[in-house]
Amino acid sequence: MGFKNIIERFSINYAHNTMQKSLYNGLNIDILDKKYVKTPRENTEYMLYAHVPFCHTFCPYCSFHKYHYEQELAKIYFENLREEMRQIKEAGFDFSSLYVGGGTTLINEPELEKTLKLAKDLFSIEDISAESDPNHISPESLSRFDGLIDRLSVGVQSFDNETLKRVGRYEKFGSAEETKRKLEQTLGKIPVISLDLIFNLPNQTKEQLINDINVAKSISPQQITFYPLMKS
Ligand SMILES: C[S@@+](CC[C@H](N)C(=O)[O-])C[C@H]1O[C@@H](n2cnc3c(N)ncnc32)[C@H](O)[C@@H]1O
Ligand code: SF4
Structure with missing residues (x-):
């Protein structure tokens, strides 16, 4: 292994362990002891965003809000999320769409299912989008969300194995x-499948990016999104 690879590996492990440590106990779960005070504005259409801030392990480039996954903690978090939905319903809000972002939104499927069903019961939601990683898109997992999730955006980041190894996703x-x-197995299980890829990753070449575009297109998903790497 060359010196550069050793440094890269060290940096990834360092970032991973540091984030793991600093985020492990940082989630304040008692967020809903206050009465919800906001009220909807007249003639304003609202969209509902729900965040699922849990991952099993962290990717070094990721700028999103997240904590190390613990089943009990996640269960309490989802219960809070549902309670907050009831509070905003009571406050008079309504929504036509729901976006569930992460983190890893499908990390606890039964809890997510309950939460999406409640959102549909409470509000006039016509479409639900969610994010996923490639470990949570098996046909068995997705069949649970048949008729619930309308758009699933799957984090791919790159189809280049060296790039995946560099960002610590190849093993995961x-x-x-x-x-x-x-x-390819996921297509057709959810009405809209979107692939999320990142460009401008360190050491990524133009050829690798063109290959990413071509492989993504060859899968023929309904949508492909390329994000420039955002520094965090
Ligand atoms: C919040 S992540 C959730 C996806 C899922 N957990 C996964 O790992 O595939 C949603 C997408 O945001 C993009 N993303 C995350 N961090 C980014 C960064 N620093 N710069 C650009 N895009 C980023 C990635 O494409 C990722 O798939
Ligand atoms: S990219 Fe996805 S799996 Fe990786 S840390 Fe971010 S939210 Fe978690």
């Missing part, structure tokens, strides 16, 4: 070839 989510196979 599988090779580019495995991800491509999983994605």
